[in-house]
Amino acid sequence: MEDFRILVVDDEKDFLDTIVKRLLKRNLYVEGAESGDKAVELITKGNFDVVLLDVKMPGMDGVETLREIKKIKPLTEVIMLTGHAYVESGIEGMKLGAFDYLMKPMELDQLFEKLKDAFEKKHLQELRIEDAKVRHTMMYPPRGGA
Amino acid sequence: MVKKMVSRGNPENLYVQLYRILRGLIESGEWSIGGLIPPEKELCKTYSVSAATVKTAISHLVKQGLLVRWQGRGTFVENWQQLQSEDSKMEGRLIEGISHELNNVLAVIGEKAGWLEELIEEEDKDSVKHYAEYRDAVKKISLQISRGRKVTHRNSDLPLKIEEIKKRRNNGGK
Numbered sequence: 001m002e003d004f005r006i007l008v009v010d011d012e013k014d015f016l017d018t019i020v021k022r023l024l025k026r027n028l029y030v031e032g033a034e035s036g037d038k039a040v041e042l043i044t045k046g047n048f049d050v051v052l053l054d055v056k057m058p059g060m061d062g063v064e065t066l067r068e069i070k071k072i073k074p075l076t077e078v079i080m081l082t083g084h085a086y087v088e089s090g091i092e093g094m095k096l097g098a099f100d101y102l103m104k105p106m107e108l109d110q111l112f113e114k115l116k117d118a119f120e121k122k123h124l125q126e127l128r129i130e131d132a133k134v135r136h137t138m139m140y141p142p143r144g145g146a
Numbered sequence: 147m148v149k150k151m152v153s154r155g156n157p158e159n160l161y162v163q164l165y166r167i168l169r170g171l172i173e174s175g176e177w178s179i180g181g182l183i184p185p186e187k188e189l190c191k192t193y194s195v196s197a198a199t200v201k202t203a204i205s206h207l208v209k210q211g212l213l214v215r216w217q218g219r220g221t222f223v224e225n226w227q228q229l230q231s232e233d234s235k236m237e238g239r240l241i242e243g244i245s246h247e248l249n250n251v252l253a254v255i256g257e258k259a260g261w262l263e264e265l266i267e268e269e270d271k272d273s274v275k276h277y278a279e280y281r282d283a284v285k286k287i288s289l290q291i292s293r294g295r296k297v298t299h300r301n302s303d304l305p306l307k308i309e310e311i312k313k314r315r316n317n318g319g320k
């Protein structure tokens with residue numbers, strides 16, 4: 001499998017630490033953040049492909065964090081984690097450009113598949129942008145260039 | 147925008163998932179108020195679900211007053227913004243809060259049990275005295291977590307059911 005970088009954001013430390021450990025054991029690059037602020041800080045500095053983001057956190061909640069992430073790194077794919085099913089947060093997240101949402105508690109395999117799908121989408125998107133850039137350069141070669 | 151799809155890996159009922167997707171389309175205005183919604187056959191195709199699933203999801207939306215069926219003409223988006231009561235919104239939030247708390251507890255236990263299961267697999271079973279018992283206990287904890295999850299996830303249609311009961315009561319028990 002291709003290498004990609006994951007950030008898990010959840011204020012429940014026991015949950016966060018364990019899920020990070022389990023994903024590391026599957027040879028993925030994973031970091032954890034205990035708050036939305038911390039997540040934004042890490043995303044600004046580092047390069048993450050997929051973010052697994054808890055919807056309900058004290059302080060900056062999941063939806064706000066999602067908005068920030070999409071502002072800083074629009075290509076980063078975000079999977080929302082919700083502790084409930086019924087109402088808006090899942091839908092709200094989708095409207096704001098989240099890749100998908102998962103309900104807690106989830107099977108690790110199910111999460112793993114979702115992370116892979118999200119990464120593939122990001123990867124394709126990057127290829128498309130690269131492709132568009134190449135086509136643009138071919139149509140409008142830089143002046144003085146080859 | 148990417149079309150949201152139902153997922154068969156999700157323990158939630160398909161109709162609840164579809165209900166939520168369609169409700170999203172209505173609330174976001176993608177299906178505008180007063181507009182005709184696509185025919186059921188088309189929805190089956192779009193979301194790769196059976197006609198029964200589409201019918202159930204739509205009839206929930208009709209019962210909730212978000213859609214209205216006109217015999218021979220099709221199903222339309224109701225002026226739901228005026229109809230949705232503050233009461234039902236609050237109930238939804240209350241139930242949401244309860245299952246949120248429960249699911250968070252289940253999630254921590256589930257992750258810890260999963261982690262233990264992985265560690266136990268690595269142990270040398272002859273040198274750990276109660277190996278078989280540890281393994282069995284941890285497997286059973288994981289099993290109970292998925293059992294609990296089925297309850298909390300499937301209960302996500304509880305607010306719908308409550309709303310329907312209330313509507314029926316308001317209509318004089320019909």
